Amino acid sequence: MAFQDFDQISERRRIERKQRLKQRIIIGVVVIILLLSGAVAAFLIFLNSSKSDDTDDAGDNTETLDNDKTNNNAGKDTKSSGVPNDKGNNDQNVMEAQKAVHKICQSTDYKETCESRLEKSLSSKLLGLPGPDELMKAAISAASDEFDNAIKQTSAFMKVETAPDNQKPTLDVCKQVFEDAQSDFNHSRTGSPDLGNWLSAVMTYQQTCIDAITEDATRTSIEQALKVTKELTSNSLAIVSSFKTPAPAPAPMAHRRLLTGGSDVPTWMTHETRRLLKADALSLTPNATVAKDGSGDFTTISKALEALPDGYQGRYVIYVKVGVYEENVIVTKKMVNVTMYGDGSQKTIVTGNKNFADGVPTFLTATFAAIGEGFMAQSIGFINTAGPEKHQAVALRVQSDRSIFLNCRMEGYEQTLYVQTHRQFYRGCYIMGTVDFIFGDAAAVFQTCDIMIRKPMENQQNTVTAQGRIDKHETTGIVLQKCKISADSSLAGEKSKIRSYLGRPLKEYSRTIVMESDIDDVIHSDGWLAAEGGFGVETVYYAEYNNIGGGSRVKDRVKWGGYRREFKKEEAVEFTVGRFIQGENWLKSTGVPVRLGCYS
Structure with a gap:
């Protein structure tokens, strides 16, 4: 009986499955019929609407016949004969784009210039509402193209080979x-995640040229050419700043050890690196040794830098033995990821004496210039021996992005x-100087450094810093x-x-x-010294947080x-290394x- 019951149940289930399948087929057919009916109805409505539009167009064309030539009228008849006209969609796109441009330009200081250039840039390629990336790229492209035009404008009177000797x-x-500047514009055009960094540098480069020119007519011409x-x-x-996402707070550093002298060392450092950082002497394996x-x-x-192979992959290490090297060194833009270390900041010394008083532009007085990205120096001294009476005389100039200096001396x-x-x-x-002795427009952080103020010339006052941010949107500061x-x-x-001060504008x-x-x-x-005429006292950004010592009181x-x-x-957290x-x-x-x- 049990098997017979099982056979009956199986037969009943087979019949039920057949009925359910039949029901699904019926429902499917009904749904398809309804969908087809809806599509036909929509098509008929569209045809009816098109006929109404054709009637209106015909009326317009009849009116145009009285005023325009027959060939124009024929063109309009062609449009009204069933070929879709996208003018309405294009107009809508243009209006939406203009709204987006107007909105994004509200964050800028030169709104009229912003709107006119962005609308012009986007008008030729509008397929829909521009997104943030497209707006940023259009703004950067407009700036870069204008810079290329400015270079062309200035090329006639900036030929070094034909200029007077004092202007060369x-x-x-x-x-x-x-x-x-052109190189950094190119970085920005590629959609680099560090747009604020590259664009800030572009602004600095432009101003560097203007500041270097001492001849009034040439300076004025360059200023005008670079204005836009x-x-x-x-x-x-x-615009970049308006889209910027705040960086997360730095992760707490709970697992750390202290080296001799209380230096913080991350746990991810290798044993060799920990040992090397304990003292000035290093034992890295160099690619080249200078002695x-x-x-x-x-x-x-x-000479060691000149021998660096083109296109070298990885970090190129140069060991500079004990000695005073009297030379002006340039780590060029092509020399990326160079590490240079010595036997101690008072044992391995690079020295020079170029200075402004002798007719050399401040930019070119540097004993050592680090330009190539990713430069790293350790246990080396950089000195300019020109003396206070020669005024501006740079020991070290740095424009290398992501550059690092450990246990070095700048004097x-x-x-x-x-x-x-x-x-x-x-x-x-260890950094020594008198007037504006840490200056420039980088985003530079100094940790656990000894900053020593020297005796200046008669009638001079000391200023530790002179930061050079020229635009409030720049991402720079000291x-x-x-x-x-x-x-x-x-x-x-x-x-x-x-008198000595923390800084001046x-x-x-x-x-x-x-x-x-x-x-x-x-x-x-x-605490802070005003520039001549009170320049910048309302627009600077100067702050102090949680300092100690006899000169740290902010009351006065x-x-x-x-x-x-x-x-x-x-x-203060916004100005820590992490952020x-x-x-x-x-x-x-x-x-x-x-x-x-922060430390606290």
Whole structure:
């Protein structure tokens, strides 16, 4: 019986499945019929609408016949004979694009220039509403194209070979920085994630040329030629900033060890790197060795750099033995990812004496210039021996993006360290000078550095920094974090007579933050020095956070609109290594000791 029951159940289930299948087929047929009916109805409505439009068009064409030529009328009849007209859609696209352009240009300082150039750039390729990426690319392209036009305009009176001898050096500066600006525009056109970094550098390069020119007529001509380019670059920066996503807060650094002297060292560093960072002496395996006594591969640093193979992949390491190397060294743009280390910042020394008083533009006075991306120096001294009476005399000029300086020494008087452009990190360095001795328009962070103020010439006042941000949308600034600011032995006995300040504006939007540092009483109670005529006091961005020492009291600081008297930790965090120079992305992988966030 059990098997018979099973057979009956199976037969009943087979019949039920057959019935369900039949029902599904019926439902499917009904749905298809309904869909086809809807499609036919929609088609009939469309035809009816088209006929109505044709009637209207015919009326328009009849009216046009009375006023226009027959051939124009024939063209309109062709359009009304069933060929779709996309003019309405195009008009709608144009209107939507104009709205988008108008909206995005509200964040800029040169709105009229922004709207006219973006509308012109987008008009030829409108297929729909432009998105953020398309708007940013259009803004950058407009700025880059205008810069190319400016170069053409200035080429007639900027020929170095035919210029008077006294103008050739400054025109050479313009040539160099214009090439760098074009290169950074190209970086920006590719959609680099660091658009603010590259565009800020472009603005700096343009201003560097203008500042270098001493002949009034030439300077005025260059300023006029670059005027629109600077406006468009500023607009590009503003647009990029409006789309920027805030960087996440640096991750807490819980698992850390201390080296001798209390230096922070990340846990991801290799044993060898930890050992190397304990002292000035290194034992890296170099690709090339420089020694004055002939015991290395080369006797000069410049020769070692010249031998760097074209297109070399990876990091190229140069070891510079003990000695004083009297040469002006340039790590060119093509020389990327170069590491150079010595036997100690007072043992391996690069020295020169070029200076402004002798007719050399400040840009070209540098004893050592680091330009190629990813440059790293450790345990080397950079000195300009020109002396205070020669005024601007740079020991080290840096425009290398993602550059690192560890345990190095920069020594000079006026304008010792030129932090020119891009992102830079200094750790455990010793920096000496008098007037504006850390200056430039890079995004530069100094951690655990000794900043020593020397005795200046008669009637001079000392200023530690002179940051050169020329536009409020630039991503640049100087940050001194966990540093020691004090008087050199030459000034120690006279620091009450000679005034010294944390900084003064080099440009209108100068930005400097001093945080978690030890500020000696060598710093005047005002803290900051105004430029001549009070220039920039309302537009600068100067701030101090959680400092100690006799010169750290903010009670009597300047009463400028640009001085942030109430500067909180949440604001200070924005200027830490992790956020300000995106150190999480590139410093951690190098294994250098770094604090990505605040110390406290």
